[in-house]
Amino acid sequence: MIHFGLICPPGVSHITGLTGIARELCRRGHRATLFHILDFENVARQEGVEFFPLGTHVFPKGALKHFAQQLSHAHGLKLLLLGRESELRSISMYLDEAPDALSKSGVTALLVDQFEAPGSTIAERLGLPFVTICNAVSLNPDPALPPPIVSWDPASSRAEQLRMRIAWGLFELVLTPMRHRINRYRKAWGLKSLKGLHDTASPILQLAQQTEEFDFPRQSRPSQFRYIGLIRREGSSRLPFPFDRLDGRPLVYGSLGTLRSDTDGMFHVLAQACSDLDLQLVITLGGKDDLSKYSELPGAPVVVKNAPQLKVLERAAITFCHGGNNTVLESLAAGVPVIAVPLNGDQYGVAARLQYSGAGERIMLKELNALHLRDVLRKILSQPSYTERARAMQASLQRAGGERRAADLIEEKLSSCTTLV
Numbered sequence: 001m002i003h004f005g006l007i008c009p010p011g012v013s014h015i016t017g018l019t020g021i022a023r024e025l026c027r028r029g030h031r032a033t034l035f036h037i038l039d040f041e042n043v044a045r046q047e048g049v050e051f052f053p054l055g056t057h058v059f060p061k062g063a064l065k066h067f068a069q070q071l072s073h074a075h076g077l078k079l080l081l082l083g084r085e086s087e088l089r090s091i092s093m094y095l096d097e098a099p100d101a102l103s104k105s106g107v108t109a110l111l112v113d114q115f116e117a118p119g120s121t122i123a124e125r126l127g128l129p130f131v132t133i134c135n136a137v138s139l140n141p142d143p144a145l146p147p148p149i150v151s152w153d154p155a156s157s158r159a160e161q162l163r164m165r166i167a168w169g170l171f172e173l174v175l176t177p178m179r180h181r182i183n184r185y186r187k188a189w190g191l192k193s194l195k196g197l198h199d200t201a202s203p204i205l206q207l208a209q210q211t212e213e214f215d216f217p218r219q220s221r222p223s224q225f226r227y228i229g230l231i232r233r234e235g236s237s238r239l240p241f242p243f244d245r246l247d248g249r250p251l252v253y254g255s256l257g258t259l260r261s262d263t264d265g266m267f268h269v270l271a272q273a274c275s276d277l278d279l280q281l282v283i284t285l286g287g288k289d290d291l292s293k294y295s296e297l298p299g300a301p302v303v304v305k306n307a308p309q310l311k312v313l314e315r316a317a318i319t320f321c322h323g324g325n326n327t328v329l330e331s332l333a334a335g336v337p338v339i340a341v342p343l344n345g346d347q348y349g350v351a352a353r354l355q356y357s358g359a360g361e362r363i364m365l366k367e368l369n370a371l372h373l374r375d376v377l378r379k380i381l382s383q384p385s386y387t388e389r390a391r392a393m394q395a396s397l398q399r400a401g402g403e404r405r406a407a408d409l410i411e412e413k414l415s416s417c418t419t420l421v
Contacts, residue, residue: 001029001030001031002025002030002031002108002109002414003030003031003032003033003105003106003107003108003109004022004025004030004031004032004033004107004108004109004110004111005032005033005035005098005102005105005107005109005110005111005128006018006019006022006032006033006034006035006036006049006110006111007035007094007098007110007111007112007113007116007118007119007122008034008036008112008113008115008116008133008135009087009090009113009115009116010036010037010039010040010064010086010090012040012043013135013233013257013324013325013326014113014115014135014136015034015036015040015043015044015047016043016047016231016233016326017113017133017135017209017231017233017326018034018111018113018133018135019032019034019043019044019047019048019049020047020231020232020233020234020402020403021111021133021207021231021403021406021407021410022047022048022049022111023047023048023049023234023403024403024404024406024407025407025410025411026048026049028407028411031050032049032050032111033049033050033051033052033105033107034047034049034050034051034052035052035054035094035098035101035102036051036053036054037053037054037055037056037059037063037064037093038053038056038059038060038061039059039061039062039063039064039065040064041053047234052101052105054093054094054097054098054101055090055093055097058089058092058093059089059093087117087178088177088178088181090116090118091117091118091178091181091182092181094116094118094119094122095118095121095122095182095185098118098122099122099125099126102122102126102128103126107126107128108128109128109129109130109131109414110122110123110128110129110130110131111130111131111133111410112130112131112132112133112202113132113133113134113135114132114133114134114135114136114138114139114200114201114206115135115136115139117178117179117182117197117200118182118185118200119132119200120132120199120200120201120202121182121185121186121189121191121200124186124191125189125191129204129414130202130204131202131204131205131206131207131410131413131414132200132201132202132205132206132207133207133209133406134206134207134208134209134210135209135231135325135326136148136209136325136345136346136349136350137210137215137325137346137349137350137353138206138208138210138215138225139197139198139201140198140201140206140218140220140221140222140225141168141198142164142216142218142219142220142221143155143161143164143165143219143220144161144164144216144217144218144219145164145216145218145219146164146167146349146352147167147168147171147349148345148346148348148349148350149171149345149346149348149349150167150348150349150352151342151348151349151351151352151362151364152164152167152352153216153352153356154216154217154356172196172197175196175197178197179194179196179197182194182200201222202224203224204224204413204414205224205226205409205410205413206222206224206225206226207226207228207406207409207410208225208226208227208228209228209229209230209231209325209326209329210227210229210325210329210353211227211229211393211396211397211399211400212227212396213357213392213393213396214329214332214353214354214357214359214393214396214397215227215353216352216353216356224413226405226409227400228400228401228402228403228405228406228409229329229396229397229398229399229400229401229402229405230329230330230333230397230400230402231402231403231406232402232403233310233326233330238308239306239307239308240308241304241307241308241311241312242302242304245302246280246282246302246315247280249278249279249280250279250280250317250318250381251279251280251281251282251312251315251316251317251318252270252274252279252280252281252282252316252317252318252319252320252377253282253284253307253309253312253313253316253318253319253320253331253336254267254270254281254282254283254284254301254319254320254321255283255284255286255307255309255319255320255321255322255327256285256286256321256322256343257286257321257322257324257327264343264365264368266341266365266368267283267294267297268297268298269368269369269370269373270283270320270373271283271297271298271299271301272298272299272370272374273370273371273373273374273377274298274299274301274377275298275299276370276374277374277377277378277381279299279317279377280301280302281299281301281302282301282302282303282304282307282312282316283297283301283302283303283304284303284304284305284306284307284309284312285303285304285305285306286306287305287306291303291304291305309327309330310330310334313330313331313333313334313336314334316331316334316336317336317337317381318336318337318338318339318377318380318381319331319336319337319338319339319360320338320339320341321338321339321340321341322340322341322342322343322347323340323341323342323343323347323348323350323351323354323362324347324350325346325350328340328350328354328360329397331390332359332390332393332394332397333394333397333398334394335387335390335391335394336390337359337360337361337380337386337387337389337390338354338359338360338361338390339360339361339362339363339373339376339377339380340354340355340360340361340362340363341362341363341364341365341368342362342364342365343365357389357393358385358386358389359386359389359390359392359393360380360386360390361376361379361380363376
């Protein structure tokens with residue numbers, strides 16, 4: 001039996017990605033524990049894994065809600081700096097507390113989200129094997145591809161390849177404070193310094209929640225890199241929903257995820273566009289905001305705090321979202337085209353891949369208005385190619401294997417590690 005420790009950023013979709021794989025591993029007789037702040041204890045229990053609290057003084061219960069409120073009002077450089085400061089605090093928390101916590105819990109291997117950079121250092125410190133899980137766009141540098149935080153297409157010329165190299169250099173520069181923070185611990189522990197945060201990926205196995213078809217063509221890929229497609233989340237399927245209010249009109253499903261509130265008025269724009277086209281709209285607030293704020297939206301859409309996303313997507317014609325990898329992939333797994341309006345981070349990279357695949361459209365926030373969105377909605381509904389490409393992505397996700405394929409690969413790769421006996 002392997003006891004897996006789960007290390008990941010403070011995002012529900014990142015946690016449920018790891019726990020989706022962990023549940024399959026537990027079904028096979030293994031054990032899994034999430035090491036995180038108190039705000040995620042209930043999520044861990046609901047996902048069927050054990051929980052060990054970290055950072056109880058630095059991140060007391062309720063800290064996540066405060067951070068989400070800050071995110072909702074931040075854009076551009078402010079948003080980037082806010083995220084970086086949060087990650088620096090998270091790095092210190094993990095490196096200060098996790099080695100001792102993991103040892104006391106008897107953990108014998110780690111599942112590490114690629115966005116939680118100290119995970120590899122913790123593994124090295126304790127002599128544990130670890131697997132990198134890419135819940136979002138892979139951070140592996142490629143000379144033909146942009147960093148995942150920009151909305152560019154792949155390079156098609158030498159000049160564009162130069163632009164990609166410059167962009168990757170700037171991306172690493174932005175991440176330098178995180179690397180320096182980790183390297184201070186590594187030096188104290190007698191470990192070799194990291195030259196870049198891409199050095200934190202597992203040398204054993206890297207699993208990407210994408211498919212080759214829903215990615216840009218890569219010129220270089222580590223031998224231990226595998227696409228596994230969508231990791232199925234089960235928690236939302238149990239949520240109640242007023243299905244009796246669906247009236248048979250083409251359905252648009254709108255979601256901005258669980259962290260960010262609609263401070264940009266995107267739902268009002270969406271409601272107006274859907275009303276103009278006589279489309280029925282379902283909006284989920286991701287557990288945030290007051291329902292009363294949306295009672296006067298055009299077209300009287302169905303607005304809920306949370307929705308059983310997979311069940312609603314079975315009835316949807318189009319998804320409107322921020323380009324989060326989970327919502328996009330779950331939509332494509334249902335054969336539903338997507339309109340993505342990226343707001344931060346790797347959402348730009350996901351939205352770029354969505355448009356490149358032909359299974360949806362990308363709209364930048366500064367371009368978003370009811371007239372333009374109405375035209376894009378009409379275009380997707382009237383041109384069969386969008387649904388055809390979404391169904392092609394659906395087929396690729398079915399072939400990839402998801403969490404079962406991930407568990408197969410993890411057991412195969414870790415079976416030779418004597419530390420797990």
